[in-house]
Amino acid sequence: MEEDSFKEILKKYNQEHVLVAYERADEEKKKEIINQVKRIDFEQMKDLYDLTKKEIKFENSIIEPIQYLDSLKLTDEEKRKYIEKGEEIIKNEKLAVITMAGGQGTRLGHNGPKGTYDMGLESHKSLFELLVDDLKETKQKYGVAVPWYIMTSKENNSDTEKFFKEHNYFDYPKDSIRMFFKQGELPMLDEDGKLIIDETGKIKEAADGHGGIFGAIFKNGVLDDMKNKGIEWIFVGAVDNPLARMTDPLFIGFAAVNNYYTASKTIAKAYPEEKVGVFCKKDGKPYVIEYTELSKEQANQRNSDGELTYGEAHVLLNLFHISTLEKIKEVKLPYHCAHKKANYIDIDGNVIKPEKPNAYKFEAFIFDAFALLPEIGILKGVRENDFAPIKNAEGNDSPETARRLYIDFQNRKRDGVI
Numbered sequence: 001m002e003e004d005s006f007k008e009i010l011k012k013y014n015q016e017h018v019l020v021a022y023e024r025a026d027e028e029k030k031k032e033i034i035n036q037v038k039r040i041d042f043e044q045m046k047d048l049y050d051l052t053k054k055e056i057k058f059e060n061s062i063i064e065p066i067q068y069l070d071s072l073k074l075t076d077e078e079k080r081k082y083i084e085k086g087e088e089i090i091k092n093e094k095l096a097v098i099t100m101a102g103g104q105g106t107r108l109g110h111n112g113p114k115g116t117y118d119m120g121l122e123s124h125k126s127l128f129e130l131l132v133d134d135l136k137e138t139k140q141k142y143g144v145a146v147p148w149y150i151m152t153s154k155e156n157n158s159d160t161e162k163f164f165k166e167h168n169y170f171d172y173p174k175d176s177i178r179m180f181f182k183q184g185e186l187p188m189l190d191e192d193g194k195l196i197i198d199e200t201g202k203i204k205e206a207a208d209g210h211g212g213i214f215g216a217i218f219k220n221g222v223l224d225d226m227k228n229k230g231i232e233w234i235f236v237g238a239v240d241n242p243l244a245r246m247t248d249p250l251f252i253g254f255a256a257v258n259n260y261y262t263a264s265k266t267i268a269k270a271y272p273e274e275k276v277g278v279f280c281k282k283d284g285k286p287y288v289i290e291y292t293e294l295s296k297e298q299a300n301q302r303n304s305d306g307e308l309t310y311g312e313a314h315v316l317l318n319l320f321h322i323s324t325l326e327k328i329k330e331v332k333l334p335y336h337c338a339h340k341k342a343n344y345i346d347i348d349g350n351v352i353k354p355e356k357p358n359a360y361k362f363e364a365f366i367f368d369a370f371a372l373l374p375e376i377g378i379l380k381g382v383r384e385n386d387f388a389p390i391k392n393a394e395g396n397d398s399p400e401t402a403r404r405l406y407i408d409f410q411n412r413k414r415d416g417v418i
């Protein structure tokens, strides 16, 4: 792109402030800024900015409860059947795992990829190491090193790879850590719809949400690698839940025995107003409805067992059959916008570190893919055994709460209670 047309584009889309950053940049950075402008779909950015002004309405949709199976209500016979099937899948090397580690971890505020975070255990293990412990245990038990793929973002990919290398891949077989692959990204916008100049003097871009996984595994050859290895089932989980049991045979068997080509392990909402998305059916299709989208009545509604009708929280413990991933690899999911804090360089060249959210980030959500599927298997897990999220620096879902849950789980495991 010539400098002239670059300037014209910025003018056309009211983004001429980028030129100030451009003039300030050295030759190499100038080239990078031109490349960024070349890549940006400005029409799409206009639509995304409009999205920040829109209120999402659901009044024309039919929201209904969705069926699920409670793992605590399984008979011994059912449990045995599922576990046997899950173990067979693991032993036959049909399972792979993807950890989504492309997020920014803004709320936690840790300097570096979230997976490198030390949550303060005596062992000082990082989140990555706590996750790999689960894979190592499976290897010990079944003699199979489950292939592990790690989704990163442009922002954190090299730091992530470096961390693994420095820690000798946590003594997991290196060839089973198959790939670090980068998800896509989108520019962030300020509250006036302007592109943001980041601290390095370039246009600020950020990972395009965990829903970016479907396109990313396709574009980066992850799907092909899995196919070549004969993988059939793929567990997809978050990096910030040290209790994510990525190779749980019960969950895997539940999906396989019942022919659910997509399955999600949920946990019961702690209380009706908890700020989590829950499963439902929207217009007959599986859907995760945000807490903001549920009416007060719906949030408090209970079924005949006294359980919340809309109480199955989606907590990023998902399992896909490879055929599902094949089907949705090129689907474009909708974007949602999040209001976040983003450091930036102002027009006078000062670095500004805002105290409150100042920027919009656009993200696709993994669970929007569920609406593309005829059905999804939902297995209700147990909060204390499955979910210890680290989202905030303090308070709810913080290192302190996660540490407590993690230690308690390990103690119960040691005592043979689970």
Ligand code: UTP
Pocket (backbone or CB within 6 Å): 100, 101, 102, 103, 104, 105, 106, 107, 108, 114, 151, 183, 207, 208, 209, 210, 212, 237, 238, 239, 240, 316, 363, 391
């Ligand atoms: P969250 O949506 O909770 O975001 O991610 P986050 O990045 O960890 O934290 P905040 O919102 O900035 O404070 C849930 C999981 O999805 C991954 C995260 O790495 C985490 O494992 N994720 C999120 C991605 O891999 N890519 C994304 O673009 C967003």
